Amino acid sequence: MSSRILNVGLIGFGLSGRYFHSPFLSVNPRFKLKKVVERSKNEAQEFDPDIENARSVDELLSDKSVDLVFICTPNDTHFQYAMDALENDKHVVIEKPFANTEAEARQLVALAEKKGLVLTAYQNRRWDSDFLTIKKLMNEGKLGDIIEYECRYDRYRPVAQAANSWKEQPGVGYGNIYNLGPHLLDQALVLFGTPESVTADIRTVRPGSVIDDYFDVRLTYADKLVIVKSSLMVYGNFLRYNLHGTKGSFIKGGLDPQEETLRKDILPNVQPWGVEPEDRWGKLYSDDFTGVIPSEAGDYMPFYDNVYEAIVEGTELAVKPSEILRTTRVIDLALESSRDKKVMTY
Structure with missing residues (x-):
């Protein structure tokens, strides 16, 4: 088993970020929840004072120490935030819906494949x-x-x-x-x-x-x-x-x-x-x-263990891109x- 710890950034800290992802990431020793995007609030620090704050998506994505980004924002932002994260060489997990159209989903999958990055949907x-x-x-x-x-x-x-x-x-x-x-x-x-x-x-x-x-x-x-x-x-x-x-x-x-x-x-x-x-x-x-x-x-x-193993060990994703494209279609x-x-x- 690898001793590597993945630094994680969350874009958004609403229901998904606060009550689904943060609890699992915080107790899994394979991850460090490093930074959360909140434009004005500091709720992530109330959950864990050690979490760093980012006031913009660009601020999070410019942090080269962040390995993996979870996108937990309103649906109309998923595609662009995911594209930006991939362009910044981050592995990405997208809350449902993965994308608003099959065409958008295919663009994301193609970019991830081109850059050799792990990309999946949170089908918990x-x-x-x-x-x-x-x-x-x-x-x-x-x-x-x-x-x-x-x-x-x-x-x-x-x-x-x-x-x-x-x-x-x-x-x-x-x-x-x-x-x-x-x-x-x-x-x-x-x-x-x-x-x-x-x-x-x-x-x-x-x-x-x-x-x-x-x-x-x-x-x-x-x-x-x-x-x-x-x-x-x-x-x-x-x-x-x-x-x-x-x-x-x-x-x-x-x-x-x-x-x-x-x-x-x-x-x-x-x-x-x-x-x-x-x-x-x-x-x-x-x-x-x-x-x-x-x-x-x-x-x-x-789900989280599989994402870690896909990034660090090259294991096949449980929620595969082909399955994501099928659901979107x-x-x-x-x-x-x-x-x-x-x-x-x-």
Whole structure:
């Protein structure tokens, strides 16, 4: 194992920077969270007084000691900040959405390849407890061949409660399809690969909303139908996964507990970590067994370890550029499908 420590810079210290990345980076001895871009606040120093402050992106990127940059800013800034970071010879992790179009994503991937830099997307939901549980059941053959897969990720977020958030502003790269869509689509594409076609209904359902806040995206395969849905006008988020296969069905609700734990300022070196409460466990229905299935423990740390190993040891990325491009393309096709009311061939 290499003794090298990677110096990390964060661009942005909102929900993503403060509650997702900083806790994992701070307890992983392979990283040093060196510098954070905050234009006027000093919240990073409240988290850790040893973190240096940068008042601009240029100030961070000009620091030659920074090896790796995480981009945790509003969606419309991701592409340009990532291009600038790569041009300054930094390895880069981009929050979702990776880019607002497939064309932008391809430019980023091409530049990273040209400069020999590691570039990936923060698809942390691959390490959620529910998704790890589903993968385990499928790998064990408990469901047989999947015929239908449906995943939902709903929130109850009336416009009046969230009006000041940048996520509620109209513009390119904004709306729920860019916010929660990358999570659900990435999971589905990891499980089932490239679809034959994409059909989508993307709309606004909340009174007073100026963004799309509902989507229903359907991925067609030769032997299965995959549905991912999300609404910001659903009170409660219990409906999560419905899988139906040739040997059984699996129904599950609830959310992975890591985000709510991190928001309580509990660091991910506290054990046990990522263990779901029993009332969130799913139920398997089959001839061989019908009953509750204990959830696997979720843990986002393997994402960070993989990024380190890709940079220092040349290990293959877990979230590969080809997978990122596929997800971005599906979002492009979903938007076109919804706009033109037609089925899009992948």
